[in-house]
Amino acid sequence: MIETSVCVKLANGSIVTPKGFKATGVHAGIRKARKDLGAILCEVPASCAAVYTRNQFQAAPIVVTKDSIAAHGKLQAVVVNSGNANACTGEQGEQDAFEMRTLTAQQFGLEEHLVAVASTGVIGEMLPMETVRGGISQLSPTEDEQDAFGFYEAILTTDLVVKKTCYQTMIDGKCVTVAGAAKGSGMIHPNMATMLGFLTTDANIDSEVLQQALRTVTDRTFNQITVDGETSTNDMVVVMASGLAENEPLHPGHPDWDKFFQAFKSASEDLAKAIAKDGEGATKLIEVNVHGATSEDDARMAAKKIVGSSLVKTAVYGEDANWGRIIGALGHSEAPVNPRTVDISLGDIAVLKQSEPQPFSEEEAKRYLQQDTIVINVNLNIGDFSGTAWGCDLSYDYVKINASYRT
Template structure:
């Protein structure tokens, strides 16, 4: 396509050469972490299904968390958030799937506190609040204490790929696959590893976008700075995805940094802190994108990039609003380049922008089939056949140019299909 206002005004951003993706990495790849999953029987129709997960660090770790902003939040969210406020330390976590322990009142809080205590006893933790507790599944159902206790007896912690895979499987609900990623980089000349495992397929929307994500690292990181880095990474990953526009009651992202890599503690004065931040952000984006690819009933993975915005916040608002629009999502399912829905979503986003030079392009810059449908607020003629070919692909990329600044942001979503309605109308997770 010819050079026009639809072309990007920046060069692609590449990650630091110090950061290496670990193809076969898993939640136990960082030093000192072990995990397992067991079948506790929370799903009577699938008694063999792994539904109880435990993660453990051989050393108490500095920890940080970001939680759902849904006011109707689950009991384990309240308990784990309160635990982090005590010392910003964790050594283990216990997660059950199938029963969310949300909307369960005082009894739900009591069970969450009991889960901390029973995990403390099993793993001989120094304090009950060194245990994070999570639940995911059907709202309004209390986890069965007898099943948790029996399931814990089956847990055999290990640091190998098999044990890590069992952990990742045990946290799933309507997911069709596990979601993991890992990276390695050098800090102070020492190898540092970050790894993560997530679950999520439906009830996914910013703030956060039901999802859980657990991140481990053997880096030594100052606790307050760890919280700052996690919040920033969540904002550029899990808070920029949307499956269906619903923010869950249980959303949680936790990171444990046990310091066993032996590096000097990372803070803002450390020369390598930006590399660590970038690795964490890349890891979170990998997990967030995996959630979108596994969206309930989804047939398309959609990336929306907004460029030349006044601020990153404005760009993010525009991108998020587009991928969250049900009108846009259904058009993508129908493979219809109804670009008016994109422009409408940008205008409704709440971003402090002008749309006087709004440009919309379907397809990446280096794609010979890429077409510009709106050029500085002027409609462009295009081949409907080419547009249909682009939209028939399993991955769709849309670039929005605001021509108002130097900031940019990406958001990720999926189409809204008939299968999404069937999944959520006829069965519980």
């Protein structure tokens, strides 16, 4: 099976499926009852790459993770807590994040610079360090699937479901696995906050090449989802590559590069879509495909503008084929459009062709909009580039969740 496809999805795969990885999740006590501290540990110092929030207020754990990766471009462990974002916590917060790194390094017998730190939760409150210290001393990662599941749980906040994925492909005749876990039900939820993504792979690949690939993949996946158009202080995606699959080093000129890239992108896209679908209060996943744009950037920007529109989101929630809102959002984007050449369809139902309204059956459209996943296709008909973005509808529950979370 693997040989005939670019890559295959492993329904039972997990972040410990790639060779060399262990994981765990525990209840330290930062949150009342749920798991709140997790770690991924690699047998060897792994090649690594990371992307961070563009928010100008970057949280303390981001400072620490950047410091670690800057040292040698390698990571061997990542420690993550939920329940407290350690953001806007000043000097003390930074000291706390560095202490998390030190303690985790000691617990696993590693050099400090091989440890990344991530946090998610309430902003502006100090980490309960006694609790965190006790939690770190309990961390004992294994290759057991149950422990991987413990990690998935430990990183959640307002999420309703765990988010995981796993792909395999053949590279140089070796089986290479890419897996990932994520949390997030919105771009920013300063109460119970943030999007975090963790990818593991046993591919043999240099950190620099991995960083390039991560940036490209992130632009097409994690950066193309939006729940409420906002960006947390703590967003982070980290990937670790153990190299234990023993393929020849991967780079864009490698004959099997496309297979690796596809597995990497598929894993990231799965996690990104899972986050969008689990958006706070969401009842539907919305996918917007923009074709015929003058550049890929423009296509992605236009798709994201549409999927981020409060009025498109409420119309989808209301199962209302209100294409005027799609046009409104598109015209408000900075991507160039020709107001006379736009096609729009909801799934297969054409509602606008060459900017002229098309007759369509409201009942058929309503039936389509009752699905779990709504696909909006837009063709600008002015170029050859395409882009996709994912989001969710805007429901009463989004307001409910966010109106009263902190108090």
